[in-house]
Amino acid sequence: MTPKPALPHNSPSIDEHLEMHRRMVVTRELERQLGALHKAGVTRGPIHRCDGQEAVGVGATGALEDRDCVTTTHRGHAVYIGKGLAPRRILAEILGRETGYNGGRAGHMLIGSPVHGMMGGNAIVGASIPAATGMALSAQVLGEDRIALATFGDGAAQTGICHESMNIAALWKLPVVFLLEHNEYGLTAHASTQSSVADLYIRAAGHGMPGEQIDGNDVVAVFQAVARAAARARRGDGPSLIEARTYRMEGFSTSDVGGYQSDEDLARWRARDPITLSRAVLVEALGEDRVMDVERAAAETVAAAAEAAQADPPPHFVPHAPSDPRAFATEGR
Amino acid sequence: MTTPTGTEDGRMATVITVGAAAGAYMDTVVVLEWRVAPGDAVRAGQVVAVVETAKAATEVEAPRDGVLSAILAEVGAEIAIASPLGLIGDDADATLATAIQPAEGATPTAPATPDGTARRADAPRSTSGEAWTDRIIASPAARRHAETVGLDLQAVVGTGPGGRIKVRDVTAALRGRDEVLSELAPDPLPEFVPAAVTEAAHPLAVTRSGPDTGTPILLLHGFAGDVTAWHAIERRLARTHPVVRLDLPCHGRSPRQRFRSFRDFIRPVLDTVDALKAGPMHVVGHSLGGAVALTLAERRPNLVRSLALLSPVGLGTEIDNHVLEGLCRAARPESLTPWLRRLVVDPACISDAYARAAMVAREDPDLRASQRALAASLFPDGTQSINVTPLLRRVTMPIRLVWGRADELVPWRHALAAPGRVALHLLPAVGHLPHLEVPDTVTQIIRDMIVCAGSGNRMADRGGVP
Amino acid sequence: MAIMRYAEALNAALREAMTADPSVFLFGEDVADYGGVFKVSRGLREAFGDRVRDTPISEQTLAAMAVSASMTGLRPVLEIMYADFMPLTLDALVNQASVYGYVWGDEITLPFVIRTQGGGGLGTGAQHAKSLDSFVAHIPGLKVVAPVTPADAKGLLLAAIQDPHPVIVLEHKRLYNTRAEVPDDQGPVPLGRARVARDGSDVSLIATSRMVVEAEAAADRLAESGISAEVLDLRTLRPLDVEAIVRSVAKTRHAVVINEDWGFCGYAAELSATIMEHAFDDLDAPVERVATRDMPIPFAESLETAVIPDADVITAAALRALA
Known part of the structure; x- marks a missing residue:
């Protein structure tokens, strides 16, 4: 990514947009590779793909500094890529290899890389919200110039800890951004069966913080909204709630047999695919060749990463000393 | 697990207790038999168990219709009258939760044991019916200790809950073994000085009766007794067999002597038997005489054809200190009689005349003093320091244990230390003096034993043993 | 050497730790202006x-x-007013602290402390009198301490705050007003080290938190019968000082394990299993378990005392072990 100007800016440059586009393509290719590997029986456990939602994770992280902390959900691949993690090591972790970011201990839902400020996927729905809030608390108390951003879904927005976190963050003016990635489904349940209101951003008013709803499939719109909220957090004015509307194109996970999403909805959202929308803007500005070169290179990167990761060795088991319940066995650790 | 005792909801189950059937002055009963098993349907009034009370076997009836859901006192368990024997519920499973509670809520009420700790009076927790066969129940520490010192746990009497062998029992057994098994080392015995009353060539007083020919029967009396202790059976036995009676050291007309240990004590007995040159004998020993008889059998296997041990000491640790002290202290018939009567179930067995006669035999203060010293050495602090249990495994002649179930001086449960081949006669409503209380029965047991021991097969078998 | 109340000793530890390290941060309900309930x-x-x-x-x-702030440089000390409220924190402990402490390996530390207090005996009722020790001691990656004396209250809290791993400090509402000497230079008490509260030879009373006080009273009673009871104050519930337990049981051969949490699947069960695993051959009797009766804690004094163990219950258990 090209260096950012020193002052906060609310719109990405065209180069920044192209880089975000590349990251969305990398994410999409990653999901496709995982789909294929799953079909081939190479993966373990469920995998939650974010096809169609790439603009949220990539756009949001594009507006942050490297030192800022991000927490995400069980469907966080776009955030991992957006935060600058390498596809090869992401894939290795997802495939349970020694070379994965977490040595095969985490799997695809819990990937973290603290040096990148990537503070975890989280498979407990809603847990990313107080997690980012606590990271914002440490920044505030320690006087460090960093903010935290939580991505979470419309399902997580119904948890108690969501409301508790927003109240505390607003009360203490914590430097945190609440990015609600509204993909319309909690597992198989549509948002209309989960919430008393269709628009969730209006809840911000109840906590005395700004709230806005944006097009979650427009990577530039996501960037702009998060950049505004991040600037507010950095100023010490407290949290914001951004509701990014998008749609989950694949099922809940690789174990989902589907059947509950209507063909009409899928067709309507497919026409608004975030990569398609982004490409149209970039082709107009930079020409088709340059954009296609970037996309081709992105696909090749992921294909090579998948091949390399599959060849990587599985990890060896090592006992975890801090988990040992007995004092005598862990002498001198 | 322990939780504080509080009110327990017992609606689901009905407790079976002994109740009034026990008799007003009984504190505990022993479970003799269960006539139904857990899961069996029972009807109100049906006999479900038999317990031993003062009135001997007493039947216990089901308090209501239902299913026997738990047995809380196994066969052999000694339990307080009020303690639950078992539970009757609507079905076997529904009541298990409550079934466990009464036993756990019980507080230790038993008398203090020798080491000052309290013993549970209620049902043993882990003892099943097997405990009365050959399964050894011992604590891990006791097992390890016994293994380290090379002691066979079969030879140890457990004094823990349910008869569990604890370290203290192994320690006690070792003390006994060390004193009994002295053949490895030369005896540093104090010089033994025969007393004037001794018959010629015998260190101890010997009394003979009966015919001149036949296999003799040797009778060895108990602590504080003498040859006269056998009066009730001696004549019956003497009709058919020569009968030889010894006065043990410090008893009757035998010399008074201070002994450092049981090993010292046994030496004049061995010498006397050797001097008799009587050939093989049937030996009957009572109480202390029982331990002497068993030791004699182990030391002189060729001289002992069969062995009857009446309420012997040396198979367990407890002994009623108060009775021993009372017997030693008594200097008048009035003080001796109550202690003698403590030894029996029916006080009429100890007539005033008998007590007076016994006191005459104990008039010598030196005799009483030497017996007190002997008691202090053999039974310190109410504990039997003798352990002859290992010898039961070593000897090969027929052995019969005869024990009164109401023996208050030496508990009949010590008999459980014996290996399986040893016959056990448990006499209901008999105390510590079976030969005095039920002489006919004891005579019959001895005669039966003599008949068995005399069979050709048995002799042939013995011939094969080096 | 100063005589201090248990609560004062904890206060001294917090004050010292906050003075020494500006990243120590204290938060919780009513802890600031009121100074904690x-x-x-x-x-x-x-x-x-x-x-x-x-x-x-x-x-x-x-x-x-607290979990996530500790991942990013803060040393938070959170007060949860009653142990009864700890179940509300369990997702943070079980699914967050425990998990990320492992899956992210050495890339993070989790130096947070949760202080809470449990225990009954003061008529606080079923929702304010529990000791949910096993809930937290069950969780891999956490440490759990339960100080009994004021000196240990200070020393263990200091150690907890300095530790790079999560530490749950289980205080007891009936200990806050107890007084004892605290050395002026009382520093951190090493985690994972039990304390022999009383030396003895016949039976080991292995206890936690305020049950140590009851065990000491039981030891007094047993001494009247000539029984010498050793009282072991575990101090750290996790990681457990197995060596201290084995040493004591090997000496006395009789063990009573005592904990104020519920018995079934409770912390005392873990102690009992530990003795089976590490000292079976030393046992001369089954381990006796003393714990709170498995039911909600009732309000009335006559009911509450029937549910929570005391010196009488411990004495009876010791006598059963020695039978």
Whole structure:
């Protein structure tokens, strides 16, 4: 990514947009590779793909500094890529290899890389919200110039800890951004069966913080909204709630047999695919060749990463000393 | 697990207790038999168990219709009258939760044991019916200790809950073994000085009766007794067999002597038997005489054809200190009689005349003093320091244990230390003096034993043993 | 050497730790302006300002914030007013602290502390009298301490705050007003080290938290019968000082394990299993387990005392072990 100007800016440059586009393509290719590997029986456990939602994770992280902390959900691949993690090591972790970011201990839902400020996927729905809030608390108390951003879904927005976190963050003016990635489904349940209101951003008013709803499939719109909220957090004015509307194109996970999403909805959202929308803007500005070169290179990167990761060795088991319940066995650790 | 005792909801189950059937002055009963098993349907009034009370076997009836859901006192368990024997519920499973509670809520009420700790009076927790066969129940520490010192746990009497062998029992057994098994080392015995009353060539007083020919029967009396202790059976036995009676050291007309240990004590007995040159004998020993008889059998296997041990000491640790002290202290018939009567179930067995006669035999203060010293050495602090249990495994002649179930001086449960081949006669409503209380029965047991021991097969078998 | 109340000793530890390390941060309900409902944080708001904060009643989120704040450089000390509220924090402990402490390996540390207090005997009723020790001691990656003496209260809390791993400090509401000497230079007490509260030879009373006080009373009673009871104060529930337990049981051969949590699947069960695993051959009797009766804690005094163990119950258990 090209260096950012020193002052906060609310719109990405065209180069920044192209880089975000590349990251969305990398994410999409990653999901496709995982789909294929799953079909081939190479993966373990469920995998939650974010096809169609790439603009949220990539756009949001594009507006942050490297030192800022991000927490995400069980469907966080776009955030991992957006935060600058390498596809090869992401894939290795997802495939349970020694070379994965977490040595095969985490799997695809819990990937973290603290040096990148990537503070975890989280498979407990809603847990990313107080997690980012606590990271914002440490920044505030320690006087460090960093903010935290939580991505979470419309399902997580119904948890108690969501409301508790927003109240505390607003009360203490914590430097945190609440990015609600509204993909319309909690597992198989549509948002209309989960919430008393269709628009969730209006809840911000109840906590005395700004709230806005944006097009979650427009990577530039996501960037702009998060950049505004991040600037507010950095100023010490407290949290914001951004509701990014998008749609989950694949099922809940690789174990989902589907059947509950209507063909009409899928067709309507497919026409608004975030990569398609982004490409149209970039082709107009930079020409088709340059954009296609970037996309081709992105696909090749992921294909090579998948091949390399599959060849990587599985990890060896090592006992975890801090988990040992007995004092005598862990002498001198 | 322990939780504080509080009110327990017992609606689901009905407790079976002994109740009034026990008799007003009984504190505990022993479970003799269960006539139904857990899961069996029972009807109100049906006999479900038999317990031993003062009135001997007493039947216990089901308090209501239902299913026997738990047995809380196994066969052999000694339990307080009020303690639950078992539970009757609507079905076997529904009541298990409550079934466990009464036993756990019980507080230790038993008398203090020798080491000052309290013993549970209620049902043993882990003892099943097997405990009365050959399964050894011992604590891990006791097992390890016994293994380290090379002691066979079969030879140890457990004094823990349910008869569990604890370290203290192994320690006690070792003390006994060390004193009994002295053949490895030369005896540093104090010089033994025969007393004037001794018959010629015998260190101890010997009394003979009966015919001149036949296999003799040797009778060895108990602590504080003498040859006269056998009066009730001696004549019956003497009709058919020569009968030889010894006065043990410090008893009757035998010399008074201070002994450092049981090993010292046994030496004049061995010498006397050797001097008799009587050939093989049937030996009957009572109480202390029982331990002497068993030791004699182990030391002189060729001289002992069969062995009857009446309420012997040396198979367990407890002994009623108060009775021993009372017997030693008594200097008048009035003080001796109550202690003698403590030894029996029916006080009429100890007539005033008998007590007076016994006191005459104990008039010598030196005799009483030497017996007190002997008691202090053999039974310190109410504990039997003798352990002859290992010898039961070593000897090969027929052995019969005869024990009164109401023996208050030496508990009949010590008999459980014996290996399986040893016959056990448990006499209901008999105390510590079976030969005095039920002489006919004891005579019959001895005669039966003599008949068995005399069979050709048995002799042939013995011939094969080096 | 000063005589201190248990609550004062905890306060001294917090004050020392906050003075020494500006990343130590204290938060919880009523801890700042009021100084804590048990007065443990009295005066700290005045001394340390915004590093001591009152919070909304949001235990679930506060615990999760303690976890994530500790990942990013803060040393949070969170007070959960009653152990009965700890179940609200369990997701943060079980699914967050425990998990990320492992899956992210050495890339993070989790130096947070949760202080709470449990225990019954003061008529606080079923929702304010429990000791849920096993809930937290069950969780891999956590450490759990339960100080009994004022000196240990200070020393263990200091050690907890310095530790790079999560530490749950289980205090006891009936200990806050107990007084004892605390050395002026009382420093951190090493975690994972039990304390022999009383030397003995016949039976080991292995206890936690205020049950140590009851065990000592039981030992007095047993001494009247000539029985010498050793009282072991575990101090750290996790990681467990197995060596101290084995040493004591090997000496006495009889063990009574005592914990104020419920018995079934409780912390005492773990102690019992530990003795089976490491000292079976030393046992001369089955381990006796003493714990709170498995039911909600009732209110009335006559009912509450029937449910929570005391010196009488421990004495009876010791006598059973020695039978």
